[in-house]
Amino acid sequence: MKISIERAILLKAVSQAQSVVERRNTIPILANVLIEAEDAQISFRATDLDVEVVDRAPAMVERAGATTVSAVMLHEIIRKLPDGALVELVDDPRSGRLQVSAGRSNFSLATLPKEDFPVMASSEYSSNFSALAKDLRRLFDKSKFAISTEETRYYLNGVYMHVAEGENGRVLRCVATDGHRLARIDAPLPAGAENMPGVIVPRKTVGELKKLLEDDEMQIAVSVSETKVRFATPDISLTSKVIDGTFPDYTRVIPTQNTKRLEVDASEFARAVDRVATVSSERSRAVKLSLEEDKLTLSVNAPDSGAAEEELIVAYGDERLEIGFNAKYLLEIASQVDRENAVFLFNASGDPTLMREGNDTSAVYVVMPMRV
Template identity: 85%
Template sequence: MKLSIERAALLKAVSQAQSVVERRNTIPILANVLIEAEGNDVQFRATDLDIEVVDKAPAMVERAGATTVSAVTLHEIVRKLPDGAMVTLEDGGAGRLVVTAGRSHFDLATLPKEDFPVMASSEYASNFSAPAPVLRRLFDKSKFAISTEETRYYLNGVYMHVAESENGRVLRCVATDGHRLARIDAELPEGAEDMPGVIVPRKTVGELRKLLDDDELKVAVSVSETKVRFATPDITLTSKVIDGTFPDYTRVIPTGNTKTMEVDASDFARAVDRVATVSSERSRAVKLALDEDRLVLSVNAPDSGAAEEELAVAYGDERLEIGFNAKYLLEIASQVDRENAVFLFNSAGDPTLMREGSDTSAVYVVMPMRV
């Protein structure tokens, strides 16, 4: 194998591959990236046995072939090479890969390509394509609510499924950790009608985000009961899905909340952040006291002090005092793209609903705290 490739193209491909690789490995081959050169392309394939990413880049291939080399080492070398450099990768024989660029020369240990595990391709029940900005919104707005509790492994991802909404059938992403919940809807893409509901793992959601930066891109999505695949012309990301049943989230979304508060989302987030400064890290409880068109945010931490801030809001219901975890409020407020956040309350002990203005395609639920 011998090929030449531009540094920028190589860096882009290798950085996507190396981020999938687990830093601590008991199986040495899993620390490597499989390089396959043929025709006018070179493919970089990396896996942790749950996720596989294949990144394709244009290259001048003198001799077709394949080998595997440490993903992290190759990435570090390429990252430190000067901009615009032409990089040559050549199989040096005797278990070595020779990397040259200008006056730099590296000799890296390789492992046999035959040992590299390739994820078995499965039959996908559903294939459709969606614009990158649509998928980005679905996952970006829901991922903050993914649970990190390993015991409730079925909450360690985003539940992507087809659902009924008041505007017909939609493609929906839901995440929850029991304290807060995010439910985001998008128009149902053609071909997705029979898609099985799948729980996309947290790590996959993070890796997928790197594919979705280009607003012009269409992403091909394939879903089966056990796997999900996202593909752009250059990158294919395949992942196992979480083997579990996502709970019936519709039961926790309150429908009878009638006390409505409308507030400027960024003003609200900044005020919460300011008053939470004095609270002890552990509880971080912020009290919201609502009265006719005014909101008083307060924190009382006996060991460190107290803080209070008043905001003008649109509120016309009876007086209400309710407490929340400051971190949860901030995370939810930061999801709002429009100017105004609308909070719907019932009582101090009931879950609160939040949405962006009159838009019901993004709904958030947060559980209150005793204050």
């Protein structure tokens, strides 16, 4: 294999691939990236056996071939080369080395046989459709904060992507919850997705997916089966196993009888929560909301460190209410609001609270209260 490629193009392709590689590996080949060059194109494939990413880039291919080399090492070398450099990659099968050169810089990297590299078996996908990058990004970005990190409840360690009944017909829906807060986000149902099986997309895959969804108007090809999900652009494809488990019936925890309505400027609310929470003990981070007509008082009382209080002018016309929340949860939910105002719907101080953006019900959040 002998190819020449621009440093910026190479860096983008390698950085996408190497981010999938686990830093601590008991299987040496999994620390490597598979490089394949053919027909004026080079591809970089990396996997941790659960997630596989393939990134393709245009290159001047003088001699086709394939090899594997340390993903992190190659990325670090390319990253440190000067902007605008033309990088040459030459694989010498006899010495088992990959020569990387740019200008006066030369590197010789150890390789492993390409035959040892595990390629994820291609799956028969039962559902194939296309969706706009901005729609998919909204679905995952707004829900991922609620993914559980508790390994024992593994079926909550991802985002549940499925087809559901919305207020105005069927929608593509993403849901995540950790038992303390829940996010439910809807998007228009793409053509071809009607019979898609519901799948739990793992946390790591959701994180990697963000890099595919940078261009708002890009059409993303989505393929789903009972065991795998695949997202692809013309240059990058991300394939992942899905979590083998049953996502709980989230509809039971979304309150429908909450009638006490608070409307507040979302960014002003988030800043006020952040300020008063400064004095709270890090463990509980409890903030009390005291509501009366058109006034919200946020307060924290931490006997070991101090107390704080702040008043906000809000739209509220129901009976007095005092309710406590984990400050971190409130901040995370408030930060999801793209519009100016956040609407909170309460029932009683011990019941789950609903939050949405104005009258928009395509993004709904639930947060459990705590005693203060």
